[in-house]
Amino acid sequence: MSGTEASISAAESYKDLREWLSLVEKAGELRCVDGVEPDLEIGELASLVCHSRNNPAVLCDRLKGVEGGYRVLLNALGSRRRLSLSLRLPLPEDEVHFVRLWKEKVKTISLIPHVKVESSPVTKNRVMGKDIDIRRFPAPTWNLHDGGPYIGTGCCVITRSPEDGWVNVGTYRAMLHGPDALGFYAEPGRHGRLHREQWWKQGKPCPVAVVLGCDPLVFIVSSLNLPAGTCELDYAGGIKGEPVETIEEPMTGLPVPASAECVIAGESAEGDLLAEGPFGEWTGYYGSERSPQPVIRIKSILYRDEPIIFGRPPIKPPSSQAHTQGLLRSALLWNYLESAGLTGIKGVWLHEAGGGSLFSVISVRQKYPGHATQVGIVAAQCGVGIRNGRYVVVVDDDIDPADLEEVVWAICTRSDPERSAQVIRRSFSSPLDTGVLPNAVHSSRLVLDACKPYERIHSFPQAVKTDPERMARARKKWGFLVSPKE
Ligand SMILES: Cc1cc2nc3c(=O)[nH]c(=O)nc-3n(C[C@H](O)[C@H](O)[C@H](O)COP(=O)(O)O)c2cc1C
Structure with missing residues (x-):
């Protein structure tokens, strides 16, 4: 190649x-x-x-x-x-x-309902009952101290509400428990977990389909925090501009993408728990202790010839996974800020080293005193892009928010901790928040205004910057003296 x-x-x-x-x-x-x-x-x-x-x-x-x-x-x-x-x-x-x-x-996306088709290459092979052995499929052990092999890392977990029929797709890790059982680890508040509880309330097991590998778009929407009641398959259709094709998974009746490479279908019953975890998480730490978690008992597996399974283990930041999350969520945060009536925003970037969530930088063209602080505080309280975001830095519009070195330069030369830092206490947290005491429900946020002080904006020392055209000429002439990266 x-x-x-x-x-x-x-x-x-x-x-x-x-x-x-x-x-x-x-x-x-x-x-x-x-x-x-x-x-x-x-x-x-x-x-x-x-x-x-x-x-x-x-x-x-x-x-x-x-x-x-x-x-x-x-x-x-x-x-x-x-x-x-x-x-x-x-x-x-x-x-x-x-x-x-x-x-x-994102502003233009409207839902396009998925459509059922009669056939898909994924129905080519089916195993059921005692023939099921999920260990035939590659199930990697990703990290030294993981509690077991995790076949589901880049998976799409499909459930349906027994109350109103809403179909949800979410990405929840799936540990292998044996030939016909998988872990079903969904954090509190996850929509698949909500559906599971609705089934259990009715005294029934929750039907579930786990898709391992499919159109990458379906995986992307599966891991986006969309509002309750939204079917991610329909949102994916809205992105594509045409409906996502689905087939009816025969055991559960759930719609699964026709593009699927492998579909594991089964049930999760109340009280059916097995020890799950720990697992190397996106924060760069083993996220949770080994604990009893719900299990999916596998009843059927569909797969294409030579199936391709998505391996999407969380890597210690910085990582390409954090980069992807940064790309996707920065846009959501930007839209949120604008929908809150804030103007002058020139760029938003959630840095990879912060897992694409914990460290955000926003560049603004300051328009009035307090503008930068206002942007930072609204961002720090936004749950859309940065659920447990920790640090928000606001920089002027001559700084590229995605260039960490420029951002550090701006922090070091335009801010003063006593004047520029604001701490927001008792903010929301998540179970994976390593910076606070175990089981703490609150964490704090730091908002750092690294912009030129508004009252000195016109008298602030002029930055030493090279002229881009002259610099391009110099690079052409003398570039051989430096390494390609420079
Ligand atoms: C690769 C990857 C793995 C994830 N693993 C889990 C997980 O194991 N459990 C969980 O609750 N959320 C996990 N998430 C986050 C959820 O997928 C994400 O919040 C998604 O929006 C949940 O869908 P829902 O809002 O429909 O519940 C993961 C996200 C990604 C990108």
């Missing part, structure tokens, strides 16, 4: 993961490797390729001990080009440009 850069764009359409992979391969962004060990080595490979932005996707085949053709795809969405392809966006110039494009697109 050549590493040459070809372009893929919104104009390129695809119908499933395999067509998507062909486009990615054409663009030089796919590598294939054989013989990776699913026990830890695959986690090490994932750490390597997912450590920084814009590395290629890696398709692992012939994993040790796994039938050839049963593949795991790593780092699928680890570049803004692949993310743009999946979201049907034009190719962006840089991170903030992507955020701008996605932010505008």
Whole structure:
């Protein structure tokens, strides 16, 4: 495969993961490797390729001990080009440009109901009853201290409310408990968990379908925090501009994407618990102690020939996963700020090193005294993009919020802690918040105004900046003296 850069764009359409992979391969962004060990080595490979932005996707085949053709795809969405392809966006110039494009697109999305089709390659193979052995599929142990193999990391968990029929798709990790059982770890407030509780209240087990690998767009929406009552399949249709095709999963009757590579269907009954975790989480820590968690008893598996499973382990930040979350959520935060009536916002970026959630930078053109603080405080209290966000830095519009070094320069030269820092106490938290005491329900936020002080905005020392045209000329003439990165 050549590493040459070809372009893929919104104009390129695809119908499933395999067509998507062909486009990615054409663009030089796919590598294939054989013989990776699913026990830890695959986690090490994932750490390597997912450590920084814009590395290629890696398709692992012939994993040790796994039938050839049963593949795991790593780092699928680890570049803004692949993310743009999946979201049907034009190719962006840089991170903030992507955020701008996605932010505008989000405003136009209206739900398009999914449509049922009669056939899909995923129905080619079906196992049921005593023939079920999920261990045939690659189930990696990603980290040294994980509580077991996790087959579901980039999965889409589909449930239906028994009360009003609302179909939800969410990404919740799935640990392997044996040949026919999977963990079903959904944090409080997750919609799949809500559905599960509704079934249990009626004294019935919750039917559930876990999709391992499908159109990357469906995975993206599965991990977006959409409002309760929204069917993510219909939201994906809104992004595509045409309905997502689904088939009816025969055991549960749930709609599952026709693009699915593998669908595990089963039931989760109240009180049916097994020890689950710990698991290396997106914060860079083992997120939770081993604890009893609900189980899915598998009744049926559908799969394509040579299925491709999405491997999406959380990597210690910075990571391409955090980058993807940063790209997606920065747009939501930006829209939130504008919908709150705030103007002058020139860029928003949730940094990878903060897991795409905990450290946000917003650039503004200051219009009035207090403008920067106002933007920072509204952002710090916003649950849309940054549920347990910790630090919000506001910079002037000459600073690129996605360039951490420029941001640090602005902090160091334009702010003064005593004047510039505001602490918001008793804010909301999450169970994965390592910075507060175990089981604390509150955390605090720091808002840092790293803009030029408004009262000195016109007399502030002039920044030493090189003229871009002259600099381009110098680079052309003298560039051989520095490493390519510089
Ligand atoms: C790769 C990945 C793994 C995730 N794993 C979990 C998980 O194990 N449990 C959980 O509650 N949320 C997890 N999340 C977050 C949820 O998927 C996300 O909040 C999603 O919006 C939940 O859908 P819901 O709002 O329909 O419940 C994960 C997100 C990603 C991107």
